Amino acid sequence: MMIEDAALRLFAEQGYEATTVEQIAAEVEISTTTFFRYFPSKADVILCHQDANMPQLRAAIIAYPPGESDLTAVEHAIKQVWVPNADPLHSQRAGQAVAASVSLRGLYNEMSRNWLEGIAAALAERRGLREPDETAIITARVALGVFNEAVRAWGSKGYKAGVGTEVDRAFARLRQLSAEWAN
Amino acid sequence: MMIEDAALRLFAEQGYEATTVEQIAAEVEISTTTFFRYFPSKADVILCHQDANMPQLRAAIIAYPPGESDLTAVEHAIKQVWVPNADPLHSQRAGQAVAASVSLRGLYNEMSRNWLEGIAAALAERRGLREPDETAIITARVALGVFNEAVRAWGSKGYKAGVGTEVDRAFARLRQLSAEWAN
DNA sequence: CAATATATTTGCGGTGCCTCCCATTTTATG
DNA sequence: CATAAAATGGGAGGCACCGCAAATATATTG
Incomplete structure (x- = not known):
């Protein structure tokens, strides 16, 4: 447009x-x-873009084999849907603008909230639940947090190479930390 | 005022x-x-309140015995600093307003971002680092996500009882999920 | 008490985002 | 070509917020 x-x-x-x-x-x-x-x-000029991925993301989560953990389902969906669609130039411009503007960050986080609910709902559906339980919500929050950190790291490296690498690293770090956290 | x-x-x-x-x-x-x-x-009428807790929160994290995990340090700091200061009435009003207004959510998330950076920095300092590494950031993100979920759950139960219970539950759930995630 | 220095408060004009409404143009359709 | 439908434009207006200079209150002196 x-x-x-x-x-x-x-x-x-x-x-x-x-x-x-x-x-x-x-x-x-x-x-x-x-x-x-x-x-x-x-603000929507910059942000309305992202919402386009949600349906596919949801579908990918729901379709992921139920044997695996919720976290793995989300991780896989992100790598399958979001990562290939990520445009470095657009991400860079949007990232810079968001970093520099309070109101844009507001809208960005608003979008994240939609993602959170969408992911949590998809996880619930994957397990045959009507609506997300605490496990689904917490998993969605953690996964999104890790994902955001991956994108941030990607940005701090100038949006070079693929985001995939950063996503891999961030989730690997989470799994490593999980071992510490488990009781 | x-x-x-x-x-x-x-x-x-x-x-x-x-x-x-x-x-x-x-x-x-x-x-x-x-x-x-x-x-x-x-928007600041509602939100400027929360920032007041940051210094104590940071201090509590830094002072926490280094033997324990980062996550535990944050959890403990929240329970020690934030939970006792939480005013149900104010939380309820603020929560309702934030839920109903986009621009308020914007500012709220902005505040969360400050918390994220503050917590990550405190975790880094606790381990003697100049600035937060990936581990600190991811831990801070996860802890904040879990904390937010606890507050949300508190709200969905009408802000009855203490937040402490909800915080306990949310972190317990995270630790339980961690066992699944660890590789 | 009076006069002066210092904050604090205020009114006002202006900008920018955004909404609602209605008239007008463009485009598509029979 | 006529008619309906969709896209566009203009104007008025509301609200958050800024910057400035005047006015008011408060405090400090002689």
Whole structure:
């Protein structure tokens, strides 16, 4: 979409907060009214992208063989669905913008919350539950936390190489720590 | 503070979004300008509270005997510092408001991020590191996730009884799951 | 007590995000 | 070509928030 491209470019050039909706609209020669018809908010230009992966992610979790642990199911789903779809350039721009803007972080975390609920629900479904129990929720929270750390680490290395490596490392570290935590 | 009381009351009565700063200011007979002198933003009326616990939390983590695991140190610090200071009424009002408002959730998560960094830094310091390594960050993420789940569970039970019980349960569940995850 | 220095508070204008409504243009359809 | 449907634009307005300069209260002196 043209609006998205122009917006991301302006954000990269002059920062997210410093870019007004009016500027973005002018760049694509539309009115601000039309802008808000396509994106519910300025922040959504950056973030609405991510939600697209949720259905596949859910499906991958549900379809994962029930013999394995919940955590493994989530890890596998992320590697199968999210990792291949991750675009370094877009991730970098979005990552920078999110890091620099409070309100963007707000929306980003809002999205994470949706993921949390989606993952927890998928885990529940995988085990034949109506709604997520404590185990599902905690697993989802931990998995998401580890995943976020992997993305952060990826970013701190300049978004080079694949995210897959970072995801692998983060989950491996979690499993290693788990041995310490288990009672 | 009077402003805070009036604001929380209005939020509870008519919702967070539906309450304007002007109303709050009028209630305490000050101007909106003065309101923003005391609180950097409308959302901060609800959230600025929590940050007060951070220094003690950090101290408790650092002081915890190094023989125990990082996770235990965080768990103990939360139970020692946060749990006794938790006010059910305030938690309930704040919880409701946060659940109902996107922008409040934004600020709330922003706060969580500060906690994450604070806890990770404290864990690093406890082990004599300059800055947090992957282990510290992942532990902090997991611990915060579990803690948030405990607070959520507390809320879903009407903020009755102590949070302590919920915190205990959530961490116990994590340790149980850890046995499954360990490789 | 009076005069002066110092905070604190206030009003006001302005910006930016975002919403609602209605008129107008464009596009698709028969 | 006419008619319906969809996309667009403009304008008014609300709210959070900022910056500034005036006004008010408070404290400190002579």
